Amino acid sequence: xxxxxxxxxxxxxxxxxxxxxxxxxxxxxxxxxxxxxxxxxxxxxxxxxxxxxxxxxxxxxxxxxxxxxxxxxxxxxxxxxxxxxxxxxxxxxxxxxxxxxxxxxxxxxxxxxxxxxxxxxxxxxxxxxxxxxxxxxxxxxxxxxxxxxxxxxxxxxxxxxxxxxxxxxxxxxxxxxxxxxxxxxxxxxxxxxxxxxxxxxxxxxxxxxxxxxxxxxxxxxxxxxxxxxxxxxxxxxxxxxxxxxxxxxxxxxxxxxxxxxxxxxxxxxxxxxxxxxxxxxxxxxxxxxxxxxxxxxxxxxxxxxxxxxxxxxxxxxxxxxxxxxxxxxxxxxxxxxxxxxxxxxxxxxxxxxxxxxxxxxxxxxxxxxxxxxxxxxxxxxxxxxxxxxxxxxxxxxxxxxxxxxxxxx
Amino acid sequence: xxxxxxxxxxxxxxxxxxxxxxxxxxxxxxxxxxxxxxxxxxxxxxxxxxxxxxxxxxxxxxxxxxxxxxxxxxxxxxxxxxxxxxxxxxxxxxxxxxxxxxxxxxxxxxxxxxxxxxxxxxxxxxxxxxxxxxxxxxxxxxxxxxxxxxxxxxxxxxxxxxxxxxxxxxxxxxxxxxxxxxxxxxxxxx
Numbered sequence: 001x002x003x004x005x006x007x008x009x010x011x012x013x014x015x016x017x018x019x020x021x022x023x024x025x026x027x028x029x030x031x032x033x034x035x036x037x038x039x040x041x042x043x044x045x046x047x048x049x050x051x052x053x054x055x056x057x058x059x060x061x062x063x064x065x066x067x068x069x070x071x072x073x074x075x076x077x078x079x080x081x082x083x084x085x086x087x088x089x090x091x092x093x094x095x096x097x098x099x100x101x102x103x104x105x106x107x108x109x110x111x112x113x114x115x116x117x118x119x120x121x122x123x124x125x126x127x128x129x130x131x132x133x134x135x136x137x138x139x140x141x142x143x144x145x146x147x148x149x150x151x152x153x154x155x156x157x158x159x160x161x162x163x164x165x166x167x168x169x170x171x172x173x174x175x176x177x178x179x180x181x182x183x184x185x186x187x188x189x190x191x192x193x194x195x196x197x198x199x200x201x202x203x204x205x206x207x208x209x210x211x212x213x214x215x216x217x218x219x220x221x222x223x224x225x226x227x228x229x230x231x232x233x234x235x236x237x238x239x240x241x242x243x244x245x246x247x248x249x250x251x252x253x254x255x256x257x258x259x260x261x262x263x264x265x266x267x268x269x270x271x272x273x274x275x276x277x278x279x280x281x282x283x284x285x286x287x288x289x290x291x292x293x294x295x296x297x298x299x300x301x302x303x304x305x306x307x308x309x310x311x312x313x314x315x316x317x318x319x320x321x322x323x324x325x326x327x328x329x330x331x332x333x334x335x336x337x338x339x340x341x342x343x344x345x346x347x348x349x350x351x352x353x354x355x356x357x358x359x360x361x362x363x364x365x366x367x368x369x370x371x372x373x374x375x376x377x378x379x380x381x382x383x384x385x386x387x388x389x390x391x392x393x394x395x396x397x398x399x400x401x402x403x404x405x406x407x408x409x
Numbered sequence: 410x411x412x413x414x415x416x417x418x419x420x421x422x423x424x425x426x427x428x429x430x431x432x433x434x435x436x437x438x439x440x441x442x443x444x445x446x447x448x449x450x451x452x453x454x455x456x457x458x459x460x461x462x463x464x465x466x467x468x469x470x471x472x473x474x475x476x477x478x479x480x481x482x483x484x485x486x487x488x489x490x491x492x493x494x495x496x497x498x499x500x501x502x503x504x505x506x507x508x509x510x511x512x513x514x515x516x517x518x519x520x521x522x523x524x525x526x527x528x529x530x531x532x533x534x535x536x537x538x539x540x541x542x543x544x545x546x547x548x549x550x551x552x553x554x555x556x557x558x559x560x561x562x563x564x565x566x567x568x569x570x571x572x573x574x575x576x577x578x579x580x581x582x583x584x585x586x587x588x589x590x591x592x593x594x595x596x597x598x599x
Contacts, residue, residue: 005522007560014529017537021545032553033562 012040019044024071045094047071051133052101053086055114083117090132091125096159100133102151103166106142115147122154130156135188139166145173157181162188162207168195194244199223208239215243217251220292224256224274224285227294233278238294249287260285425457426466433474434466441484444493446532469531476527483513483536493535504546506539514543518560 007015019027019040031041052068067082068075069089078085089095106114122129131154140148148169160182169177177183178201187206191197194211199219202208203226220241227238249256249270260272269288276283276296286293424436427448439458442448448467451457457464469477486509506514514521521540528537548556557564 004519005526006519007522007562010522010525014525017541018544018548021542023549026545026549026551029551029553030548030556033557033560034564035566037562 008034008036012043015040016044020047023074024048024069024076025074043092045092045096046089047095048089048097050099050101051086051089051097052103053082054103055082056105057107057114083114084121087118087121087125087129087131090130096132096134098133099135099137100131100155101137102139103137104140104143104151106140112147115143115150118151130154132156132159134159135162135164136160137164137166141167145170145176149173149176152177152182153180155182157185161186162190164188164190164192166192168193171196194242202239206234207237209241211242213243214245215241217247217249217256218253221252221256224283224294227296228259228274228276228283231277233276233281233283233296235281235296235298238283238296240291240293242291244290246290425452425464427477428466428468429472429474429477430470431474433477435474435477435481437481437484441481441488444484444487444533444535446534448531471530472527473523476523479524480527480531480533480536483533486513487535490535493538495534495538504542504549506543510539510543514540518544518547 019030022030024046027041027044027046031038048069048071050068050070052066052070054064054066054068056064065079065082067078067086069078070076089097104114133155136152136155138148138152140151157180163182163186174195174197178198183189183201184204186204189202189205189208189210191210194213196213197210199212199215199222202210203223208223223239223241227233249272256272260274269286269291272285272287274283274285280299281296282299284295284297286295423439425439425442425448427435427437429435437448439452442452451467455464456462472480514524516524521544525537525540525544528540547559551559556562
């Protein structure tokens with residue numbers, strides 16, 4: 001008689017599919033059941049929605065480290081041995097995390113304990129160790145450029161699509177980073193701090209946000225062309241530049257005006273629409289004081305479609321918000337950016353409210369018991385009496401550009 | 410030998426015969442076999458979809474008649490479902506199943522493992538994935554000791570494999586080992 005099939009009789013490659021369906025905590029519980037289950041867990045890949053590493057250390061201060069792991073509907077916080085724990089997730093070559101955020105604050109720049117631990121752990125994980133993630137948010141203070149670069153290099157360039165820096169990085173480090181494969185293959189790049197950057201380093205990305213200290217109209221035009229001449233284009237946020245030098249669209253090369261097909265202008269800014277290489281798509285460039293933005297929109301777009309692109313250009317911000325980092329780490333400006341900018345078509349100015357003239361008060365005894373309305377001698381100053389000339393509806397400031405102030409600012 | 414017929418009486422032109430390990434024959438509509446990559450490939454290789462080709466019975470030595478009966482029930486239920494598309498990466502696991510599936514897989518673990526083997530052998534991805542998720546749902550949220558009970562695992566360790574703490578009966582050693590891990594509350598709405 002054939003023996004009953006048990007858990008321990010199921011082939012490991014089949015059990016692996018069950019294990020990958022488990023949440024992170026249940027994996028550990030199953031792993032502690034037996035040696036074979038421990039081996040199964042150690043060799044099964046982990047697929048996570050997000051990992052957040054927060055390391056804070058300073059002179060004469062206790063180290064405050066937290067590793068947050070998000071899978072399915074739960075978030076797990078781990079406080080001890082987080083570097084080893086985090087890196088061991090990727091020891092299995094097929095493990096993958098959609099979002100990885102690394103925040104390191106070291107006030108003691110001479111303390112290299114962290115990096116030593118990281119180096120030793122990566123060595124123990126085997127050669128060519130890589131963190132396989134789609135999006136990276138990196139913010140460090142107090143560690144050297146070499147170590148930041150070392151952390152950056154840990155990520156698998158073949159999978160990394162989005163890079164976001166939360167801190168200002170040195171020109172030397174930036175020049176090293178821009179030469180990496182991860183940078184060249186990245187589809188989204190974001191800098192949250194102002195710094196001088198070369199626009200040529202960004203022409204390959206699909207989404208870009210940075211704060212150049214100075215940027216010329218020629219470089220901005222180069223960026224616009226990079227979007228409008230692409231053969232593959234998706235409807236999404238393109239770029240946003242906030243710069244410090246003062247110039248306006250009249251400084252663009254003549255090709256800028258020649259190739260834009262429609263323009264709205266107002267006192268606060270202007271909107272230009274460019275044709276693209278992709279059917280039914282157009283590129284919208286909004287220019288306001290010291291800010292230039294570009295979006296890929298569908299033809300005949302409406303404000304709702306535009307706003308849906310504009311409001312959340314970076315999914316990483318949404319991911320960080322979901323971890324309520326601000327509350328946990330008491331970081332006043334973290335996540336750093338939550339744009340609330342929208343544009344709308346010019347709208348007709350509503351016609352002014354016309355106040356009816358006061359009734360004529362006549363002799364009560366002559367007209368009977370009609371209500372007597374007191375004479376109002378102070379008319380509303382902004383209202384118009386019907387004996388004034390009619391105001392045409394298209395007179396007034398063009399409000400095609402409408403900017404809602406950012407709540408975080 | 411008995412011959413089991415599916416509810417929709419297939420004609421000889423549009424069906425094949427499969428033979429289970431215990432010698433029972435089953436008539437299978439070619440439409441149903443599309444869900445099994447193993448059978449679909451076999452039919453394609455031997456051109457059993459052509460009416461002028463003689464169709465020999467297909468022996469399925471790894472599958473018993475009871476399992477085959479169960480699998481045919483699954484194939485018939487999902488006859489008109491769209492083709493299963495497996496995602497490469499599962500970030501989160503859904504343990505929500507339709508009522509029919511819950512009733513269909515309301516079977517003991519040993520039968521579940523056998524069905525898992527059969528689904529893997531016949532390469533029926535929708536069934537295989539569903540069994541994996543059902544099994545995961547039976548493990549999720551349980552302590553190590555409870556998992557041992559559910560899966561009938563005979564532990565071969567005296568101490569917890571992670572912490573080294575001796576395993577005691579009716580205690581969750583893995584929970585002790587993860588004392589530094591705590592489930593955080595759900596994020597507040599932004």
